[in-house]
Amino acid sequence: MQRRDFIKQAGGASLALGASTVGITAAQAKPVYNWKMVTAWPKNFPGLGTGANRLAELIGELSGGRIQVKVYGAGELVPAFEVFDAVAQGTAEIGHSTAYYWKGKSETAQFFTTVPFGMTAQERNGWLYHGGGLELWTELYDQFGLVPAPGGNGGVQMGGWFNKEIKSIKDLTGLKMRMPGLGGEILKRAGGTPVNLPGGELFTALQSGTIDATEWIGSYNDLAFGLYKAAKYYYYPGFHEPSGTLEVIINKAVFKTLPADLQAIVLNACKVLNQDLLAEYTARNPIALRTLIDKHGVALRAYPDDVLVKLHRLAEEVVSELGEKDAFSRKVYTSYREFLRQAKEWTNISELAYLRARNLPTT
């Protein structure tokens, strides 16, 4: 907001009072907005669902009750994979989901959730907020009548749940695995069969043998779905999703009806959620990991280096092909790739060099 508008909004009374510490704004009747929020997650699901609830509460709190948001879990108002359409069409004013679910609308959207062997959460936030990423995302969603905002991140994900060990890339051959987005395409090129299912269907699909393996998010969420009951081996790191940005989408026509302060409140509440979920995952994942190992006997395994290298080569193919799909895709890919190229050097001498140093034995 410009200073001029800012002063205008503050009202004449405060200006008249000049340097005094407390003035009075012009009394104005203000409309109350009742919004529906549709989500791609089970209602109240730890992190994803409770985060959506917190976003709704926060918008209410910051707006002094001028926007009231009612949250719907997946399937309550619309199914998980119809969140995008529901908000675009105005069935709901706002939604919480993630962009790679909408690759049927735009393949380029996948860049805005995650890129295999791409950016970490910290790097993604750098790109989105200070590297032009969010502007590109906004440009993409504008054609659908939606305003996007980053709305959470789980950090580096886990690699997934398997009922056999992955000792070579050949162990992925014929594997039917839930893996959305670009990760799924990599799995396909490695000889597997990617499947996309909403989170709420994973456990049943895995237990019934409809799928052989699945990834979901990290220990906190994987424990909540009880995936350890249906698979024994738990692999890391999540090469396919080295941080997944959740999204908040807002119906653009509705958004434009809001006064400037409420527009700012909605978009900044999303920023708060984006940070808050990463903090929550960072606090809860370690505890859940210990529970999975100590209480449920899960076998933690690292992907072998040669498997990671082969998957990385496939990722480079898949991502560069997507980045050459059309002019807009090229624009996003160029921005993403260039940011990551620069960020990697810094990350290597900061986060990576530090974490390595912290692990050097002192005794």
Place this chain on the structure above:
Amino acid sequence: MQRRDFIKQAGGASLALGASTVGITAAQAKPVYNWKMVTAWPKNFPGLGTGANRLAELIGELSGGRIQVKVYGAGELVPAFEVFDAVAQGTAEIGHSTAYYWKGKSETAQFFTTVPFGMTAQERNGWLYHGGGLELWTELYDQFGLVPAPGGNGGVQMGGWFNKEIKSIKDLTGLKMRMPGLGGEILKRAGGTPVNLPGGELFTALQSGTIDATEWIGSYNDLAFGLYKAAKYYYYPGFHEPSGTLEVIINKAVFKTLPADLQAIVLNACKVLNQDLLAEYTARNPIALRTLIDKHGVALRAYPDDVLVKLHRLAEEVVSELGEKDAFSRKVYTSYREFLRQAKEWTNISELAYLRARNLPTT
């Protein structure tokens, strides 16, 4: 805020309208608050100072002009190291600084900026927002009449600027170096002489030989102060500050006079700033690093492993001694240490394992 208050605040009119999408709140005259923000940074300094400016604008924007904040650089209203007292005494309503500057008030405060060989930015946010850290910080500052909030983070810092190479821990003997907080105490035990100076005085002190070496933040900020003109060797990683949390402090008596929505606006604007600065540093540090190396011929060096191990041992001494100072210090240390113990295992299989995997050569 509880749902009951939330509905109360929304006003009777909207309730009367029931399920309609737009209601009208009760028209109310609202006071305008004019606040002064004092900061420990030069006015408009990249990241720190511009971040303070953005916080002020954001509070204005979210409140629809009901809080107007005027920002003062270090020395404009009070010197950098008097920010705490100025806000505690009500000379200013709000301040932007960092907690380890106030170890003269409380040594325990240092935990809330950074701990050598401690948490990364992501881990710190986990501890502060979802691990009880901010509650402890609030408890500590309450006795001074201040409300604290995390207000930015630069990520893993650089190790510092030197005019000689650091090949063994003996190279620190007799070294007069600017290093605040616990890092300074470690330097002292390694035989050096720690000095604390506000950022604005670093370049002159280094160039004039008042100090032999200095650390500041990271490439983005180090470039802005021109430190490369006064020292040749640029070391990593910043073992002494593996993420430094900036703080916003608010005069508690003033804060309590705000209505609930404005209290929420101020605290959530701080959350936005906390994330936004980390994103800005993550975007700008890599570019500044390249400028320092390519344009200014800076010699980038890694601390040798045996130096890091020795410094880590000293850090363990220093931090555990601080953690045994008194009952409150013990409480903070126990919370911090326990969170970090759990977080490390997770960080090792997520961030660290992933960053290592990303670096495996694919050709």
